[in-house]
Structures are given as structure tokens and as C-alpha cells.
Amino acid sequence: MAFETYAQTRPFARSIAEAAASRKMPPWFADSCCGHFANDPSLKPEEIATLEAWADANAPAGDPQDAPRPRHWTRGWNIAVPDRVFTMPVAKHLPASGDVPYQYVILPTGFQKDRWVSMSEIRPSNRMVVHHAVAYIRPPGSSWLRGAPVGKPFSADDLATTQLRRDAMWTTSDILLVYAPGSLPDSWPAGFAKLIPAGSDIVLQLHYTTHGHAAEDQTSIGLVFAKSAPQKRVLTLQLTNDSFVIPPEDPDYRVEVHGTLPNDALLLSFFPHMHLRGKSFEYNIVAPHGRIRTLLRIPHYDFYWQLSYRLAQPIPLRGGTVLQAVATFDNSRNNAHNPDPESEVRWGEQTWAEMMVGFFDVAVDPAIDKRQFFIRRGRTSQSP
Ligand code: HEM
Numbered sequence: 001m002a003f004e005t006y007a008q009t010r011p012f013a014r015s016i017a018e019a020a021a022s023r024k025m026p027p028w029f030a031d032s033c034c035g036h037f038a039n040d041p042s043l044k045p046e047e048i049a050t051l052e053a054w055a056d057a058n059a060p061a062g063d064p065q066d067a068p069r070p071r072h073w074t075r076g077w078n079i080a081v082p083d084r085v086f087t088m089p090v091a092k093h094l095p096a097s098g099d100v101p102y103q104y105v106i107l108p109t110g111f112q113k114d115r116w117v118s119m120s121e122i123r124p125s126n127r128m129v130v131h132h133a134v135a136y137i138r139p140p141g142s143s144w145l146r147g148a149p150v151g152k153p154f155s156a157d158d159l160a161t162t163q164l165r166r167d168a169m170w171t172t173s174d175i176l177l178v179y180a181p182g183s184l185p186d187s188w189p190a191g192f193a194k195l196i197p198a199g200s201d202i203v204l205q206l207h208y209t210t211h212g213h214a215a216e217d218q219t220s221i222g223l224v225f226a227k228s229a230p231q232k233r234v235l236t237l238q239l240t241n242d243s244f245v246i247p248p249e250d251p252d253y254r255v256e257v258h259g260t261l262p263n264d265a266l267l268l269s270f271f272p273h274m275h276l277r278g279k280s281f282e283y284n285i286v287a288p289h290g291r292i293r294t295l296l297r298i299p300h301y302d303f304y305w306q307l308s309y310r311l312a313q314p315i316p317l318r319g320g321t322v323l324q325a326v327a328t329f330d331n332s333r334n335n336a337h338n339p340d341p342e343s344e345v346r347w348g349e350q351t352w353a354e355m356m357v358g359f360f361d362v363a364v365d366p367a368i369d370k371r372q373f374f375i376r377r378g379r380t381s382q383s384p
Pocket residue numbers: 012015016017019020025026027041043182
């Protein structure tokens with residue numbers, strides 16, 4: 001439904017007031033206990049009261065003279081006009097039903113020099129079937145998926161060697177960006193950018209889901225280059241636990257993971273990811289003596305809203321800081337999204353299996369890449 005004109009909006013007045021009052025809309029899942037986020041769309045109590053009063057008064061039109069000017073919607077890209085667009089050279093054809101294993105597409109950039117990317121956006125040609133897409137940066141020295149076909153979609157099963165099949169599942173390559181329905185494109189603040197080194201490839205990982213009709217998709221990725229060399233390089237890191245076993249019928253199974261930040265970094269944003277049994281998620285700093293500082297708490301995780309949470313004020317973290325992610329899963333039959341409460345659930349790609357990933361973005365010195373960032377520089381200072 002569109003809410004662009006009075007005529008379009010009026011029939012939904014009651015539903016709008018209810019969605020706002022219950023805070024179902026606009027969608028946002030961070031507990032106000034912890035952190036302030038630049039992309040928090042929550043309405044203020046007085047804004048909710050205005051919507052309710054309007055619905056109670058039978059949704060009057062008001063004076064057309066006071067109406068705001070029609071909003072200008074961007075056609076196509078939501079980022080600025082991209083400097084470069086890379087599109088899958090051939091479409092992926094999908095069957096009408098069944099699971100589709102993750103697809104990979106290697107897109108050579110042909111970049112002759114290093115490129116700093118300040119904005120990026122993934123645009124599926126068919127949004128109905130793209131459950132998520134991850135764009136990885138494969139620098140020229142990387143052995144990851146070397147020998148896999150270039151420019152045409154493949155899955156791990158299509159690959160010739162055990163090593164390549166294993167490669168498909170796991171990489172240390174830096175993530176350029178992640179797409180899921182409703183997610184925002186990446187747009188880094190002035191002075192921040194992601195680096196695509198000269199000669200890199202973009203490797204798209206695509207999770208397709210079927211919808212009862214044969215379909216095809218030819219996803220693109222658009223890049224806007226920074227106008228000058230940035231002061232900070234953005235890296236996407238993750239806190240992942242892939243060795244859990246969620247018992248059948250368990251309504252509240254806890255999975256946690258922690259890691260020590262190897263070097264100083266500026267914390268920018270979070271992107272928690274679980275599947276249909278995901279119940280809650282939080283990111284913490286574990287300070288000396290076990291004191292916990294919660295950075296983001298999602299008390300009611302909803303798989304259908306894959307949101308990122310961008311800190312209003314980036315947080316400087318010292319090397320040696322212990323970061324922790326804690327997830328809970330609801331494998332009971334009270335979870336309306338649960339595909340099978342009787343199964344024991346482990347890590348897996350498809351949504352009927354589970355994941356526990358706390359992605360987070362940090363900014364570091366522009367000369368440091370992800371591999372170098374993980375070489376501890378001998379600092380063991382306390383967390384802030
Ligand atoms: C103040 C802002 C907003 C208002 C008043 C609003 C209003 C509504 C209403 C009345 C519904 C139907 C609710 C229902 O079925 O119970 C709805 C559903 C929906 N809205 Fe919003 N909305 C807002 C912001 C947003 C934003 C920012 C997004 C996207 C990022 C969004 C995406 C959706 C989607 C995808 C649905 C369908 C959800 C479902 O079927 O579960 N809305 N919204």
C-alpha cells in the first residue's frame with residue numbers, strides 16, 4: 001500500500017494508528033535500554049498521539065494548502081548515481097519449488113588501481129526470489145575459490161575439488177556489503193570508505209528461495225567511489241558460533257560467542273543474523289571482572305526484518321576489548337515461524353536450519369586490511 005496521497009492513506013487511518021501505537025511500525029527492534037542509533041525511525045509519543053487523534057477524528061483531510069509537496073522518489077538506485085555497476089553476466093534460472101543451494105558469482109572488477117567505495121547497493125532484478133546476497137571482496141593474492149568459474153552462477157556442489165567445495169562455505173575475505181529485503185544500502189560517513197584493491201574480484205553469494213513459479217534473477221551491485229582518500233577504512237567483522245545444537249521443543253536456548261578485538265578500532269554498526277527460531281540477540285563488551293556493557297539488545301528478534309543498527313556516535317574500542325554476542329532461540333511450537341519444533345537444530349544455510357552471526361562494522365587506519373588487523377600489535381590495554 002502507498003501512503004503518498006490523502007486518498008491512498010485515508011482508508012488505512014485506523015490501521016496506521018494501531019500499527020504506530022503498538023510500535024509494530026515503523027519497524028525497529030532495538031531495546032531503548034542500550035545505545036542510540038542514527039537509523040532509528042521510532043516515532044515520538046507525541047507523533048503517535050497525533051496519528052491516533054487523527055484516526056479518532058475520522059481522518060480529516062485538513063487544509064490542502066498546508067499539504068507538504070509530493071515527495072520525490074528515487075527511481076532505480078537508492079544511492080547516488082553509481083560510478084560503476086557490475087551485473088551478473090547471465091541470469092540464474094530458478095525452479096518453481098524446492099531449496100536452492102547458495103549460488104556464487106565471481107565478477108572481476110578490472111580495477112587498475114585501488115578504489116575507495118563510499119556507497120554501495122545490491123539490486124536484485126527479481127526481489128521476490130533473493131532471500132539475501134553478500135558481496136565479498138576477493139583481492140588478487142587470495143586463493144579463495146581460485147579455479148571456480150568466473151561470471152556464471154555455481155554452487156559448492158558444482159565445484160570439482162573438495163578444497164573448492166570447502167572454500168565455498170568459509171572465507172576470511174572482507175565483506176563489501178550484505179543485502180536482505182528491507183535492508184539499507186551502505187553509505188559511509190564522510191572520511192570513511194571500504195577498499196577494493198586493484199585487481200580484485202567481487203564474489204556474490206546469493207541465497208535464492210522459490211515461490212511456486214519458475215523465475216530468474218540477474219542481480220547487480222552499484223558502487224560510488226569516495227572523492228578523496230578516506231581517513232578511515234571500514235571492515236566488516238563477525239562474531240559467529242556455528243557449533244550449537246538446539247534441542248527439540250526448547251523455548252529459550254542460549255548460544256554465545258566472544259572474541260578479543262586484536263587492535264584499536266572505531267565501532268560503527270551492527271547487523272545480527274539468525275533464522276526462523278531466532279528469539280533475541282545482544283552485543284556486549286565484557287569489561288574486567290566480568291562486568292557487562294550492552295551495546296545493542298534485540299529482545300524480540302524477527303527474521304523477516306533484517307535490519308542494521310548504526311551507532312549515532314561511533315564507539316572507540318581498544319585492542320584487547322572482549323566483545324560478546326548472545327543469542328537465544330525458540331524451538332518450541334509456540335514460535336509461529338518454527339518450521340519443525342521436533343527437530344534438533346544445527347548451523348545450516350537454509351532457513352529451516354539456524355545461524356548465529358553478529359556482524360559488526362569497524363573503522364581502522366586506511367593502510368590496514370582485515371588480515372593485518374588480526375595481527376595483534378602487542379597492546380593489551382583494558383576496554384573503555
Ligand atoms: C510511521 C511509519 C509507518 C507507518 C504509519 C506504517 C504503517 C503500516 C501499516 C498500517 C501496515 C499494515 C499493518 C498490519 O498489517 O497490521 C504496515 C505494514 C508494513 N509496513 Fe509499514 N508503516 C510505517 C513504516 C514502515 C517502514 C519504514 C517500512 C520499511 C522499512 C515499512 C514496511 C512495511 C511492511 C513490509 C509491511 C507489511 C508487514 C507484514 O505484512 O507483516 N513500514 N505498515
